[in-house]
Amino acid sequence: MSSPTKPAVPATSAATAPAPPAKTGLPAPPAEKKIALTSYVGFDSITNQIEKKLLKRGFAFNLMVVGRSGLGKSTLTNTLFASHLIDSKGLLKTNENGQPIQTTEIQSISHVNNTLCWDPIIKHIQAQYSLYLKKELTPLRDRRIPDTRVHAVLFFIAPTGHALTPLDIAVMKRISEVANVIPVIAKSDSLTLEERAAFKKRIKAEIEFHGIRTFPYADVFVDEEDDGRGAQAPLDEETRAERQLLHAVRECIPFAVVGSEKNVVVDGKAVRGRRTRWGVINVENEDHCEFIALRNFLTRTHLQELIDVTSMIHYEAFRTKQLLALKNGGAGVV
Ligand SMILES: Nc1nc2c(ncn2[C@@H]2O[C@H](COP(=O)(O)OP(=O)(O)OP(=O)(O)O)[C@@H](O)[C@H]2O)c(=O)[nH]1
Ligand SMILES: [Mg+2]
Numbered sequence: 001m002s003s004p005t006k007p008a009v010p011a012t013s014a015a016t017a018p019a020p021p022a023k024t025g026l027p028a029p030p031a032e033k034k035i036a037l038t039s040y041v042g043f044d045s046i047t048n049q050i051e052k053k054l055l056k057r058g059f060a061f062n063l064m065v066v067g068r069s070g071l072g073k074s075t076l077t078n079t080l081f082a083s084h085l086i087d088s089k090g091l092l093k094t095n096e097n098g099q100p101i102q103t104t105e106i107q108s109i110s111h112v113n114n115t116l117c118w119d120p121i122i123k124h125i126q127a128q129y130s131l132y133l134k135k136e137l138t139p140l141r142d143r144r145i146p147d148t149r150v151h152a153v154l155f156f157i158a159p160t161g162h163a164l165t166p167l168d169i170a171v172m173k174r175i176s177e178v179a180n181v182i183p184v185i186a187k188s189d190s191l192t193l194e195e196r197a198a199f200k201k202r203i204k205a206e207i208e209f210h211g212i213r214t215f216p217y218a219d220v221f222v223d224e225e226d227d228g229r230g231a232q233a234p235l236d237e238e239t240r241a242e243r244q245l246l247h248a249v250r251e252c253i254p255f256a257v258v259g260s261e262k263n264v265v266v267d268g269k270a271v272r273g274r275r276t277r278w279g280v281i282n283v284e285n286e287d288h289c290e291f292i293a294l295r296n297f298l299t300r301t302h303l304q305e306l307i308d309v310t311s312m313i314h315y316e317a318f319r320t321k322q323l324l325a326l327k328n329g330g331a332g333v334v
Contacts, residue, residue: 060147061303062128066121066175067156070186071186074156076259079293118171125150125178129318136319149315151306152215152298153179155256156186157203159223161195164206173212179314180215180306182298183207188256188289189274189281203254213311214253216302217244245301255294258283270281 013138018271036175045330108166128148153175157168164172175181183203188196207214260283264273272283298306 056059059104059307061307062148062150062151062152063298064121064125065181066153066171071156071158072257072259073154073156073186075261076156076184076186076257078261078292079291080273080298093133094286098124098334118174119169121147121153121171122178125153125175126318130322132204132205132315133319133322140300148301149310150179150309154179155181155183159185159187159190159199159229160193161199162193163202169212172207172212172214176213180309181212182215182294183254185254185256189258191256200254200256207290216249218246218250219307249289249297249302252297254295255290255297257291257294258289259291283311 063077065077067073079237128150131148132145132147135141140147155168155172155175172181172183183193184205185196185199191199258274258281260272260274260281262273262275263270264280264282265271266273266280266282271285274281274283281288283289286292
């Protein structure tokens with residue numbers, strides 16, 4: 001890769017402080033309490049009935065990991081699903097409930113220094129949309145179309161402590177136009193707590209400055225907020241909790257993660273960790289890294305939303321484009 005140059009980021013774009021409350025004339029809402037990422041309102045909070053139905057029917061969740069070689073993609077995927085991927089190339093696995101989980105790994109931006117290095121990634125994502133669309137358009141289509149669409153892309157950022165590279169920015173931007181991108185700081189055990197906080201702040205500012213849309217999207221509540229007269233409708237308990245969770249997650253992104261495929265014994269208990277000469281990094285300890293926050297986010301709080309957003313936004317955009325092209329006599333479904 002070319003040596004990274006630091007993109008200019010204006011000091012103001014680093015501001016992550018919450019905006020002052022709008023003057024609406026309505027009584028001030030109760031102060032927002034801090035919400036931990038370990039609490040959740042997403043997939044787990046939908047009614048038992050829907051949950052049971054979903055679990056009975058099964059669902060596909062496809063995760064793609066992208067990043068330079070050696071950043072710990074295979075290790076983290078294996079830590080997340082407590083499994084081992086064959087040859088780092090992906091394997092159809094089932095989770096503890098017997099639901100299929102597919103992980104796809106494409107090592108296409110390793111050692112690449114050209115402007116189209118994200119091409120294989122975009123092509124893979126679009127090929128899955130195309131496959132789904134073709135099945136959908138079949139006259140005698142299956143009642144349940146196998147879903148190979150990529151629901152989340154974990155983008156691995158090297159723990160340099162400096163800034164995103166121009167390649168990171170370009171790749172994230174392109175992928176975020178077709179799928180849900182979630183940036184993570186890889187191998188975050190190599191950063192001190194201060195370095196980690198400063199690096200996160202810098203990455204957040206750069207993401208904002210370059211207009212990269214990372215998941216979860218900040219504007220999901222915009223339509224609901226306005227009652228047409230510019231006033232804000234009072235929020236119900238559930239919406240308030242969802243909003244607090246969204247805020248907590250967006251604060252945490254990019255998740256600073258550590259992966260390990262090995263168990264180490266801490267206080268007589270076997271945990272996923274990395275033993276070093278000066279001690280043990282417990283991957284599942286929230287004081288050591290944000291692996292647990294990422295796992296909760298992916299598999300509990302935002303699982304359903306990742307699937308829905310892929311289907312309703314990214315796939316829908318692809319579908320519309322393809323069908324319009326078909327209607328206008330273009331190449332159609334590719
Ligand atoms: N310090 C540290 N090392 C890690 C971490 N995760 C993985 N490693 C180590 O980094 C090396 C590379 O990890 P991999 O998971 O193979 O990296 P990869 O991104 O899959 O690499 P490619 O498949 O070549 O693209 C291994 O020796 C891992 O043990 C981490 O969080 N911290
Ligand atoms: Mg690998």
